[in-house]
Amino acid sequence: MKQLVINGIAHDVDAPDDMPLLWVLRDVLGMTGTKYGCGIAQCGACTVHLGDQAVRACQTTLDMIEGQAITTIEGAAGNPIGAKVQTAWLEKEVVQCGYCQSGQIMSAIALLSTNAKPTDADIDDAMAGNICRCGTYVRIREAIHAAASL
Ligand code: FES
Numbered sequence: 001m002k003q004l005v006i007n008g009i010a011h012d013v014d015a016p017d018d019m020p021l022l023w024v025l026r027d028v029l030g031m032t033g034t035k036y037g038c039g040i041a042q043c044g045a046c047t048v049h050l051g052d053q054a055v056r057a058c059q060t061t062l063d064m065i066e067g068q069a070i071t072t073i074e075g076a077a078g079n080p081i082g083a084k085v086q087t088a089w090l091e092k093e094v095v096q097c098g099y100c101q102s103g104q105i106m107s108a109i110a111l112l113s114t115n116a117k118p119t120d121a122d123i124d125d126a127m128a129g130n131i132c133r134c135g136t137y138v139r140i141r142e143a144i145h146a147a148a149s150l
């Protein structure tokens with residue numbers, strides 16, 4: 001049994017050490033906001049935070065994370081930057097099908113946490129690992145600039 005602190009709440013988790021965090025979140029804890037896209041760290045749909053760092057939950061196993069604070073999309077609004085990003089996302093009507101958007105938002109929050117006024121190039125660099133089949137990239141960039149101005 002391991003204890004994980006997710007969005008500020010402690011959870012006791014009975015799962016193997018090598019289980020990816022993505023499956024712990026979705027299958028063990030029923031937190032389905034974090035999405036499965038590729039399973040091989042190529043799409044970004046599963047992005048969550050360990051501390052302030054954006055990580056791919058599909059490639060982050062339980063034994064790598066014990067003792068670290070985890071934030072998922074369900075807890076994103078709990079930090080001021082997360083709330084601004086979600087407001088900007090709505091204002092700019094970023095979402096199309098929505099499947100990639102949890103990961104996009106978590107990567108955007110991680111970017112703005114370390115760079116309060118990112119340039120287009122900073123945004124493209126930070127968001128390069130988050131794929132959107134619907135092609136919402138232009139609106140994502142606009143929303144990140146908007147969030148930086150809130
Ligand atoms: S599901 Fe983790 S990066 Fe695609």
Ligand code: FES
Pocket residue numbers: 095096097098099100101131132133134135136
């Ligand atoms: S909004 Fe559909 S995959 Fe990004």
